[in-house]
Amino acid sequence: PATTATEVSVGKSTGDRLSCNTTSFQKKSRSKLVSIPGTRPSVQNGQLIVSTGVTSLDYVIGGGLAVGTLLLIEEDRYDSYSRMLLKYFLAEGVVCGHELYVASAQDHPSDIIQELPSPILDDIASPKPVESQTKPCDPEGPDTMSIAWRYQNLPKVQTALASSSRFGHYYDVSKTMDPEICQAARCHGFYLPEHSATVSPMPEAYVALLKNLQEVIHREGFDGSLPQTKSRNVLRIGLHSLGSALWGDDLCCRDNPSHGHALTTLLYGLRALLRSSLSVALVTVPSHLIQNKALMGRITRLCDTAVALESFRGSERETNPLYKDYHGLLNVCQVPHLNCLVCDLPDNKDLAFKLKRKQFTIERLHLPPDLSETVSRVSHGGLAGAAMLGSSGCGSAGNKHLDF
Amino acid sequence: MLLEVLQGTEAGGFILLQDTVSYSGRHLLKSYISTALKREEEVVHVLGFEACEKEFRDGLDRTNAQRLHFHNAYSDPLGWTGNSAFTVHQFTLEDVSTLIKQTPQAKAVTLVIDSLSWILRHHDPAAVCQRLQALKKGGAVRTVIVLVHTDMHQRGTVGSIRHLATSVVTVAPGTRGLGAVAKTTRRTKSGKLMQDEETFSINEDLSVTIHSKLSHPGHTHVNTDETEVDPTANLTFNLRLSDTERQAKEKLALPFVFSKEKKSALLQPGPGSGRILYEPDANDDYDQEDPDDDLDI
Numbered sequence: 232p233a234t235t236a237t238e239v240s241v242g243k244s245t246g247d248r249l250s251c252n253t254t255s256f257q258k259k260s261r262s263k264l265v266s267i268p269g270t271r272p273s274v275q276n277g278q279l280i281v282s283t284g285v286t287s288l289d290y291v292i293g294g295g296l297a298v299g300t301l302l303l304i305e306e307d308r309y310d311s312y313s314r315m316l317l318k319y320f321l322a323e324g325v326v327c328g329h330e331l332y333v334a335s336a337q338d339h340p341s342d343i344i345q346e347l348p349s350p351i352l353d354d355i356a357s358p359k360p361v362e363s364q365t366k367p368c369d370p371e372g373p374d375t376m377s378i379a380w381r382y383q384n385l386p387k388v389q390t391a392l393a394s395s396s397r398f399g400h401y402y403d404v405s406k407t408m409d410p411e412i413c414q415a416a417r418c419h420g421f422y423l424p425e426h427s428a429t430v431s432p433m434p435e436a437y438v439a440l441l442k443n444l445q446e447v448i449h450r451e452g453f454d455g456s457l458p459q460t461k462s463r464n465v466l467r468i469g470l471h472s473l474g475s476a477l478w479g480d481d482l483c484c485r486d487n488p489s490h491g492h493a494l495t496t497l498l499y500g501l502r503a504l505l506r507s508s509l510s511v512a513l514v515t516v517p518s519h520l521i522q523n524k525a526l527m528g529r530i531t532r533l534c535d536t537a538v539a540l541e542s543f544r545g546s547e548r549e550t551n552p553l554y555k556d557y558h559g560l561l562n563v564c565q566v567p568h569l570n571c572l573v574c575d576l577p578d579n580k581d582l583a584f585k586l587k588r589k590q591f592t593i594e595r596l597h598l599p600p601d602l603s604e605t606v607s608r609v610s611h612g613g614l615a616g617a618a619m620l621g622s623s624g625c626g627s628a629g630n631k632h633l634d635f
Numbered sequence: 636m637l638l639e640v641l642q643g644t645e646a647g648g649f650i651l652l653q654d655t656v657s658y659s660g661r662h663l664l665k666s667y668i669s670t671a672l673k674r675e676e677e678v679v680h681v682l683g684f685e686a687c688e689k690e691f692r693d694g695l696d697r698t699n700a701q702r703l704h705f706h707n708a709y710s711d712p713l714g715w716t717g718n719s720a721f722t723v724h725q726f727t728l729e730d731v732s733t734l735i736k737q738t739p740q741a742k743a744v745t746l747v748i749d750s751l752s753w754i755l756r757h758h759d760p761a762a763v764c765q766r767l768q769a770l771k772k773g774g775a776v777r778t779v780i781v782l783v784h785t786d787m788h789q790r791g792t793v794g795s796i797r798h799l800a801t802s803v804v805t806v807a808p809g810t811r812g813l814g815a816v817a818k819t820t821r822r823t824k825s826g827k828l829m830q831d832e833e834t835f836s837i838n839e840d841l842s843v844t845i846h847s848k849l850s851h852p853g854h855t856h857v858n859t860d861e862t863e864v865d866p867t868a869n870l871t872f873n874l875r876l877s878d879t880e881r882q883a884k885e886k887l888a889l890p891f892v893f894s895k896e897k898k899s900a901l902l903q904p905g906p907g908s909g910r911i912l913y914e915p916d917a918n919d920d921y922d923q924e925d926p927d928d929d930l931d932i
Contacts, residue, residue: 309826309828336765377889424769424772475764476761476798476799477761477764477799480761481759481760483798484761484764484789484792485760485789486789486791517798519794520794520798521791522789522791
C-alpha cells in the first residue's frame with residue numbers, strides 16, 4: 232500500500248514513549264510533525280493514529296486506528312454492540328474536537344448523534360491502580376494467605392488488555408452526551424431517504440454517498456485544498472450498516488446478488504478518498520445476513536482493519552457457563568501492514584468482550600480452574616493452610632482464595 | 636410473550652409472523668387482528684393477497700367489523716383486468732398512505748399484510764425492505780403486522796426482513812400434538828432483547844390459549860449426577876484423618892511463619908526493595924583502592 236498522506240517522519244525514534252508520563256524526555260521535533268488534537272504517532276510504525284473510542288479495541292488492533300484507513304466492523308446479530316462501537320467512535324471524535332460525518336439509511340444522523348454516550352472527563356484513560364497494593368497483612372482475614380503471604384499484595388493476573396500510554400477516553404453508557412458538547416462539534420450527515428425521494432435502486436445510493444462524502448472532504452479542506460492558515464483537523468466518518476437492504480443493495484437478500492460489485496466498488500472508492508485526505512472511517516456491515524462467503528472475503532480484503540463481533544444474546548451460547556461473564560466474542564480478522572512488513576499484535580486470538588456501564592472491555596477468554604465441589608480439597612483457616620493452587624497462576628476472579 | 640407482542644403502544648412497531656407449510660400462521664394473524672379490533676378507536680387495514688374477504692372475515696367479531704378495512708388484492712393482484720382494488724405494484728408509500736387516508740378519524744392504524752411473500756415475489760427484496768422501513772417510520776401507521784412464508788424465500792431475504800422487525804414470532808407445529816409452538820423474539824427500543832418459546836392453541840373465538848412455556852432451548856447445562864468415585868476408599872492404607880488427627884495437624888506450627896507485625900513490615904514496600912547488607916569478615920580484604928590504578932597504559 233502506498234504511503235498515506237499523513238506519514239510522520241520520525242527521525243529520532245527513541246522518544247516514542249511520548250505520552251507516558253514517567254519520563255521527562257522531550258522529543259526534539261521539527262515542525263514537520265502534524266500535531267492534531269486527539270492523534271499521536273504510533274509507536275510501531277510512526278503513522279498518525281486516532282483512538283477508536285474504546286481503549287481495549289485500540290490495543291487489540293495495534294495501538295489505534297491510523298488516519299487514512301478504514302475499519303470494518305462485522306455486525307452482531309441484532310446490531311446492538313456494533314452500533315455501540317460506532318457511537319463510541321463518534322463520541323471520541325466529539326471529545327477530541329474532530330469533525331464528524333455520519334451516514335445511515337436506517338436512522339437519521341442527528342438521532343445517532345443525540346444518543347452518543349457521555350464522556351467521563353475526570354478519569355482520562357488512566358489504568359485503574361491495583362487496589363490491594365498496600366493492604367497490610369492480616370492473618371485473620373479470609374483473603375490472607377498463611378504460607379504464601381509474601382505474594383499477598385501482588386496483583387492478580389491481568390486479563391483486561393490495555394497499553395500503558397494514555398490515549399482515548401472512557402464513556403458512561405447510561406448517560407447521553409450533553410447537547411452543548413454535541414453542538415460544539417461540527418457534524419455532516421447523510422440520511423438516504425432524504426437524498427432520494429423515491430426508493431433508490433442500487434448502486435445509485437452508494438454513488439450518491441461517495442459523491443456527497445467527496446464534496447464534504449473537498450469543501451472543508453481535509454484533502455489539503457484549503458490554504459495552510461486553517462489549522463488541520465481529522466474527519467471521522469461513520470457509515471452504518473452498509474450492504475443492508477435499506478441501502479438498496481440486495482447483497483444480504485439474495486445468494487447471487489444482481490450487483491455484487493456495488494459495495495466493493497464503494498469501499499474501493501472510499502479507501503481512495505481516505506488515503507488522500509486526513510480522515511478515518513468506520514464501516515459496519517451486517518455480515519451475518521450475507522450468504523455469499525466469497526463476497527465477504529472480498530469486502531474484508533478491501534478494508535484495512537476488520538473486526539467481527541458475535542454476541543451471545545439470543546443464541547444457545549447464552550447459557551454456556553464458559554461465556555457467562557461476557558456478552559460476546561470478538562475476532563480480529565485483519566490488521567493492515569502500513570509501511571511495514573509485520574505488524575505487532577497481541578498474540579492471543581480468543582477474545583471476548585463485555586459492555587460495562589463505564590467501559591467496553593475486551594479480554595482474553597480463558598478457562599477458569601476446575602473448582603467443582605466434588606474435588607476433594609478442603610479449606611480451613613489458620614496456620615496449617617490448605618493444599619490449593621497458587622493465585623498467581625490462574626486467572627480466576629472468584630472469591631475462593633488459593634494458597635500454596 | 637406471545638400476547639404481549641401486541642401491547643406496545645409506541646409507534647414504529649413491526650411484527651413479523653413467520654410460518655411454514657407445516658403450520659399456517661394465518662390463524663394467529665387473525666387472532667392478532669381481533670385483539671387489535673377490540674381496542675377502541677383502532678382501525679385495521681388489511682392488504683389481502685392470499686385469502687378472499689369472506690374467508691378472512693370469517694370468525695372475526697361482527698360488532699367491530701366496520702373498523703376492519705379489507706383491500707382486495709386477492710382477485711386480481713397483478714392488475715390484469717384493469718380494475719383491481721389493489722395490486723402488488725401499488726405497494727409503495729404513497730399508495731398505501733392514500734389507502735390509510737380513507738379513514739382519517741382513526742386514532743391508531745394497524746396495517747396487516749397477508750402475506751408479504753406475494754410482494755417479495757414481484758418486487759426486489761431490497762426495495763420491499765426500504766418501503767417497509769418507510770412505512771414504519773412514516774407515522775401514518777402505528778403498527779405493521781406482516782406474514783411471511785419462510786420456505787418460499789431465500790434465507791438472506793427472510794433475514795433482511797427480520798432485521799427490520801421489532802418483534803418476530805415463528806410458528807411451527809407442536810411435537811406432542813398439544814398445539815403449535817411459537818418462538819417469540821422482542822427487541823425494545825433501548826436494545827434489550829427478550830426471547831420466549833411457548834405452546835399455544837387458538838380457540839373458536841380467535842383467542843389464544845398458552846399451554847406451557849418451554850424452557851429456554853439453549854439450556855444445555857447438565858447437572859452431573861454421576862457420583863464421583865472417592866479415591867480414598869477401598870485402600871489397604873489409611874488416607875483419611877480422624878477428628879483428633881485433623882486438630883493436631885492444624886495446631887502444628889509451620890516453620891518460617893512470622894508474627895503479624897513482621898509480616899506487615901515485610902510486606903510494606905520499603906525505600907529499597909533490595910538492600911545488600913555486607914559485614915566484612917576478618918578475612919575479607921576490604922580495600923577501597925582500585926587495584927587497576929597502577930596500570931600504566
